[in-house]
Amino acid sequence: MPAGQDFPAFPYAPYGVQQDFMQSLYSCLQEGGIGLFESPTGTGKTLSLLCSVLQWLQDANNAAAADVPQGDLMPANEAEPDWMRQQATEHVQQANACRAAKQILLDMTQKRAESHFGRRHRPSAKSPHQGAVDSGDVCGDPDDENFLLDDAGGQASMRSLLNNSDASSSDSDTAQESVPPSRKRIQVFFCSRTHSQLSQVMAEVGRTPFKESLSFVPLGSRKALCINAGVQKLGTVARMNERCLELQKPKAKKRDSTGDRKQTSKSSPGCPYLKASSKRAQQLKEEMLKEVLDVEDLAARGQQHRSCPYYATRHALPEADVVLLPYSSLTTQASREAVGINLQGAVVIVDEAHNLVDAVGSAHSAQVSLSQLQASEAQLAAYLTHFRQRLSPSNTQQLNILVLVVTLLAKVLLKPAAAQQSRLDSTAAASSTCSIQLLNHFLFEHGLDNINMFRIVRFMKESKLLFKVSGHYEHQLTKAARCPAPFSTQTPQVCIPDEEGSGLSALHATVAFIGALTDDAADGRILIDLQQGTLKYLLLNPAAHFAQVVEETHALVLASGTLSPLPLLQRQLFPHHPLSRLHTFTCGHVVPASRLLLLPLPCGPTGLGLDLRHATRSRPGMMDELGRLLMNICQAVPQGVVAFAPSFAYIAQLHQHWQASGLWDRLSAKKVTFVEPRTAAAVATCLQEYSAAALATAAPPASGWAGQSGALLLCVVGGRLSEGINFGDGLGRAVVMLGLPFPNPMDIELKEHMRYLDGLSATPATSSEAQVSARSQQTAGQQYYEELCMKAVNQCIGRVIRHQNDWAAVLLADARWSQSVDSHGRGSSSLLNQLPAWMLPHLADFGPLPPLGCPLLVRPARDARREAAILFNSPTQTYLDVPARFCRDMALTRGLSVQNKTSSPAKDSAKSSVETGLKLFSDGKFRDALQYFESAMQAGPSDDEARAALYNSACAHAKLKQWQPATDAVRKAVNDYQLRLTVAIKDADLEQLRETREWLDALDTMRGGLSSRSVAGLRAEAKAPFRLARILTFQGLFAGAAIGLVISSTRLFAALTGQAGAPDTIETARNFGINLVGAVLLAFLLRRDLTSQSKDRRTVEREEAFARLQVSIGDRVLP
Known part of the structure; x- marks a missing residue:
């Protein structure tokens, strides 16, 4: 296996994961067998595949050339004497001459046989009755010969022999479906799902030096390569295949009265591109082998040379080092034979292999x-x-x-x-x-x-x-x-x-x-x-149908961004090869840890558990909670948010319920909302409009996007937008899984699949000891059912994070994700273990739920992700113009808010000072960073820039253990620039500061911490505008009743004891009773209003807390 420096074809300095990928793949090709390679999208998977495979192929060809026997042509760099190389050349030339002479003799013999049979008188093959029919037929049936079935069984009739002889003599250029036998060489068959993906592969090849040293041939269907306009207009592949074969057949011979066939002209109808001169066809073939051409380029060259590119690829196939083809051509033996593919000893690379099982199944169903x-x-x-x-x-x-x-x-x-x-x-x-x-x-x-x-x-x-x-x-x-x-x-x-x-x-x-x-x-x-x-x-x-591919090939490599869960793939394609014996490789992403967040959400914003099972997900309360969750996410996440639901029916149900409750209007006020359409024609338009809204690349439509920030797209798991669509950068800053997309357990095909797997073995297929122990209670059918769900989930969440500088959050909204989370907050459930291995290190820690909210809303952020809270300090901000440079490192988002594109030079200067300081801060140069933060404060900053500069200078002072300056900076940011105090309370960088006397003394002077109660009281009274007046009135009346009660009780005591001058007992008792009843009634009314006021105040404070804690979404979601 080559060392890291032995992949010189890689056009850039490879990342560590790319180097590991190429070395592991090279080792797999050396040893042979089956390899499963999982590399996230955005890590340069295709280029790594090509550089490793083609390097191995070139090394293998060089090693084979060194072992060529003397009788063959020797490579030019061999050290043998000239006379030995000349003798070897002469031997080869003599062998070629002998083969040519034998072919000439065979052709002459065949022509004599044709001439003999052509002059021989033969009775008509038609019966007298049939002849009468033909003679009386106005239109005639001259083409019936072409529609007669060939004789089955190995021996052709005399009619078939003569027709075939005529075909070879009159049209020597007619193509045959068979291709020349393949020479003994190592070939690589590189497969992907579509021709467009293969075109991208060819473009990657063009960036490497292998384009000069190796030959590449793309295989395509007649639909992609046929240049005959009459055949192209037929549309479907089946009709094009049928017409192409008809054009290759010789025109039927008309018979004279003796039964002999009449001679026909050689210019009988046929495909002019197939009958092109051998010189033009050879030139097209040579260009194909010398250059790197994709299917579209090849069709254009065929038009240029007026020669059939479809059959040119078939004839160039044996001489190609690398053959590129859609894997539909690989899945059946009939398709391999039709194309002329010989897999014996070859290397097969299947890119985007997550659909391979479905392709094999559909091809043989x-x-x-x-x-x-x-x-x-x-x-x-x-x-x-x-x-x-x-x-x-x-x-x-x-x-x-x-x-x-x-x-x-x-x-x-x-x-x-x-x-x-x-x-x-x-x-x-x-x-x-x-x-x-x-x-x-x-x-x-x-x-x-x-x-x-x-x-x-x-x-x-x-x-x-x-x-x-x-x-x-x-x-x-x-x-x-x-x-x-x-x-x-x-x-x-x-x-x-x-x-x-x-x-x-x-x-x-x-x-x-x-x-x-x-x-x-x-x-x-x-x-x-x-x-x-x-x-x-x-x-x-x-x-059973893929076994021949496995047995014949030297090495079979399946690669994809998401192959997980691997046990499902192994059980479906390689049941006789335990996963432990397969060559598996899963690499991490090149994106830094701070740029991706994977977070299960077991409950919604109000603390309601997200029970999204089929039986409970349609309850009004559950749908309301999902709506509130999406609202919070849309409030915190800039640009595009993509949410996946299990079905079109459930999305329609959510849409209808949210429209009735008003949640849909509130969602639409935050982001432009889109729903995936059912028809394929409307998907492209929907995606285009979503992209424009998410990235704000277009002017607002007539309906207006005023006040909206980014876009929300509701998609369906398994739909057209759940696979193969790139939601990178601003198109997908967050992807939300609404529930788990388990297939319908009552589906008859699924039940039969599960029953079949249960019948294969009493124990489930094993992958690793950890997974076996965790899933030992499941049957093989139950594991298959669960893995189908996780396969769909992995495809959906793989739509985001497309390159190194991208960043996003993956939010899993369902209580079932946390059912097997251990006490330390680590995922141990089989569901979490079946997520892509490269994502698991980004799984956020979370512990038991507190009384209110869920981990997303109440847990302080860890590492650099908490710093995004400052970015969302102002709930009224818009995020359409977030500068890309703010996202190069998570530390860059510390304290930086969105700036208007039309900012002044002074503001840009302050902003650049903050950016430079953040870079120095992330490198541990706190004193240097502090100078830049102070410089930003002197450059006429905006409120957002001043808040960022002050807060980050406080963090720098705290790192230097300068407690008083740090406290003063926080106090000024809170009091003068509206920094939320909760941000500083949660920040890990200020943890030591919060334990100092300076901090405790300063808390009383921070307005942000003292004003919440008064603001909450005002908001509570705003909900009941006349309640305060009632309370004041009731308090006055209650005080009067209490005074009256005291006076009347004294007078009543005097009357009852018979004191001198005592009032009338009955009247005094009546007054006492009135005062008592009034005091009790007023006390009840006053208590009712006070309780209501307290309840409303708590509600407002709770909402205010959620409004502040909502910032933690951004804290956890955004870098």
Whole structure:
């Protein structure tokens, strides 16, 4: 394995994680086997992949060249004598000459055979009856020869032999689907999901010196590479493939009265780009091997040379060092054979491999509808009727069996559907119409068990049935439209509506489903949906179809930004390779620890636990709490906030409830709000508008964004915005997971997957001892269910942090995230352990919940993240213009607020002084930093800049143990520049200062700490404007009643004791009673108002506390 300096192709000085990644990958390629590499997006994963793999390939080629036998050409730098190299060259030239002579003799023999058979008189292959039909046909069937099935079984008929001979003699340039045999060399197959991603890979290659020393060939479909306008306009890949193959076929020979074929011109119709001269085709191939071209470049070069780039890539494939292809071309054996890929001893790199399992599963699953089966049955019956007299006996027999199979499959859906028509359309009835069967049980129950499906599939492949029958179908429709009357009198006119508008689509779905019936019975199930009228083959074991790739390759590397959870990937693709035996590598991010926050939120702002299970998440109180949480986050987080919900239905429910409660208007007042649309066409527009609002790159629309700061985007887990979208920088300063996106446990396919995994083994697949012990109570199916959820979560939270200078927060809103958090605040649950390993070091510590709020709102910030509190000191600030330089280091956000773009030079000078001081402070140069902070105060600072300068100078004084200057700076920032006292109380840098006598004495003089009660009292009275007047009135009346009660009680005592001059006893007693009742009533009313006043005051103080603690969101969220 090379040392760090042995990756000279890397265009920059690599980060440590990049160096480790390349070395680990190089070691994996040296040893061979399976490698799982997880590198976060933004760490240069693709470039690291290329530099390591291509360095290994170049080293391997050099090592192989050093071991070349004497009989082969020797490399130029070998030390052998000239006569030995000359002799080796002569041997090779002689061998090439012998091969050329043999080819010439073979061609001459073939031409003589063609000439002999061409002059031979042969009886017509048509029956007399068929000949009558043709002679009476107005339009004629000159192209019927092209639609005849090839003879299956290994031996072609004389007709096929002659047609093939004519093809080779009349059109030597016609391309074949097969490609030349691959030479013995090491090849790298670099796969990604789409052509656009592969184009980005090619661009990365262009930045390395390997573009000069290695050859690269991109493989693409006809849709991407075909330059024939007539074929391109067909649209779908299936129709383009069909038309391309038709253009390669020789034009059918017309027969004269003797039965011999008439000679046709060599200029018969065909693809002009495929018939391009060999010189032009060779030139295109050489340019492809010498330059680094992506698919779009290759199509343009094909247009320039007027030569087919699709087949040029096939012919250049054996000579390429690196082949780039979408991994849909890798997932099935048929696609690999069609392209000409030989994986024996090769290296396969799969980038963006998190979708590989789904790609394998979808490629080998198959679904067919009742309408497609009926259309296929009609097409096959019409074809059999038309060609019955001209098909070979074996083809006729197999075609009849195929029609029977299609008929029986249609009956599976047809008969029960008719029986269900009389039933009411209820939920119970609908659920009863969907069932799953084992493959063998399905075949036996529906009368297909006595049919050799393997022979049917082989017959369809060897006879090219798919293209011939569908081609004949469309040809007959075209012919019927041109001359319907003669055609309809002899042959049934087939006019069957097709879901895709092509005869190929229905037949293709039918053929694919029949092919799936040949799979191992244990690897899949048949899903019968009578309500939808579909049959679906559900692949449960993708490893069975991926095993050939694993076995043939020298090394297989799966790489992605998020492969976690790895046990799920291992169990689905490599069940016979324990995870401990695989080469796994997970690196951290290049982003500093202060730029990312991972924080579970078990409760909302009011302390209500976030129970977001399906049964409770729709409660009004729970939806209100989610709305309040988003409001707090939007208040604290600048620019873009992206929130993911489990489904479109739940987002619609939240939207409707928040609109009714007014929360939606309050959210919209803080940020421009967007909801992910359901249609693909509207997603691009929504994303564009969100980007403009989040980054403020466009003028406010007519509706106005006044008072709004940034944007909020509500997305759906598993939707179009949850994967492959870059929410870097200001597009995603926070990503919020609203709940856990567990799939529907009642889904019949999911239940079957879980049942299948439970049946494989009594114990779950192991990954590591820690995970096994934590999840020992779960079955394999339960683990799969949980891992599906975590896979979706990991994709969503991976949308943020796209490069080293980015920063963001990941907030996990659900009580289930904290259910297994230990007493030290560390996550020990299986959910947290299945998050990407590079994110776990950024998991924030939090302990037991206090009486009010949740950890996000009440815990003081740790490390540099607490410093963002000063950035959010003013709740009325807007954050659209946060300078990027404030975000280069978390320390830079200490005390710095947003400045208007039109700031004066003096303010810029103060701001730059604060920035310089912060850099020095972060480096530990407190005295130097202090000078810059003091300089900022003398440069005419704004209030925000003065607050930042004073507070940071206090921190610098505290570091130097200068307590009195530190206290004075804090006091001035609080009293003169509205710094929140809670910021200083929470700051760890001022911890020692807060224990000094100077600080305790200064607390009484800080207005920020004394004014809260009076302000809270005023706000409490504002809620009940007449209550204070009532209280004062009641107090006066109560005082009068109390005085009257004392006087009347004295007089009553005198009357009862018979003292001289005593008043009348009855009247005195009546007065006493009135005063007593009045005093009690007034005391009750006064107590009621005082209690209400106290309650309102506590409420206001609580809200005021939350308003201040809300700053802690920014403290934890923003760097």
